[in-house]
Amino acid sequence: MSTLPELHALFGGTFDPIHYGHLLPVSALAEETGLSRVTLLPNNVPPHRPQPQATPAQRVAMVRLAIADRPLFQLDTRELDRDAPSWTVETLAQLRAERGDQQPLGFIIGQDSLLTLPRWHRWQALLSLCHLLVLTRPGYATTLPDAAQRRWLEAHRATDVDQLRAAPAGRIWLAATPEVDLSATQIRERLRHGQNCNQLLPPAVAAYIAREGLYRDA
Structure with missing residues (x-):
């Protein structure tokens, strides 16, 4: 039996709304890597994309509903308490301080x-704080464009899942998760046109959106 510590992970996003394109690949990643916990971190002021349409309280409510029957996931709302942009490296530094120097910690990105x-x-500081766990995404290149960046990736790439548990940070895992061609933008557009999204969202989230009248006038 392995004596390596558990691997925890963090997954940030606007979750506007949270949908199966978030939940299913991350659940597959957990199976692939032996993740024992994934902390969802809703952004308040995302620095690289338009502002969310749902309020912070609505997005938190939808995340709670989505993960109510999924024990892998937990919710952390610290980024919603910030009025400034949510810089990933600062959140990771906070969480690293809380969880200790030895806890294997991954940050999930696409x-x-x-x-x-x-x-x-x-960005250069990220691997001093965590591993990067990379989900496959349809339509995106599988190699970095710059030769120096490709060398950086290969120098840090993990080839065995135990490498993610043997060190607290510093590795990059390129996952073989299913490609789910789904985005919150697509869902909001469908909802704006009155189209059914019940197969794209957890039922409790779809019911909440209908009850709140979200995304109708976006």
Whole structure:
């Protein structure tokens, strides 16, 4: 029996709304890597995208409903308490301080985010705080565009899941998760046109959106 510590992970996003494109790939990632806990971190002021249409309270309510019967997930609302942009590296530094120097900690991103990582605030510091767990995304390149960035990726790439538990940070895992071609933008557009989204969202989330009248006049 392995004596390596558990691997925890963090997954940030606007979750406007949370949908199966979030939940299913992350659940598959947990199976693939042995993740024991995934903390969802809703953004308040995302620095790289338009502001959410639902309020923070509505987005939190939808996340709570989505994960109520999914024990893998938990919710952390700290970024919603900030009025300033939610810089990932600052949140990770906070969580690293809370969870200790030795806790293996992953940060989940999509392949699209990996390709733009050099534009992130203090991106070079990320691997000192966590592993990067990269979900596949349909339609995005599987290699970085710059030769130096490709060398950086290969230098840190994990080839065995035990490497993610043997160190608290510093590795990059390129996951073989299912490609779910679904976005919150698509869902909001469908809802704006009165189209059914029941197969794209957890039932409790779909019911909440209907009850609150969300995304109708976006």
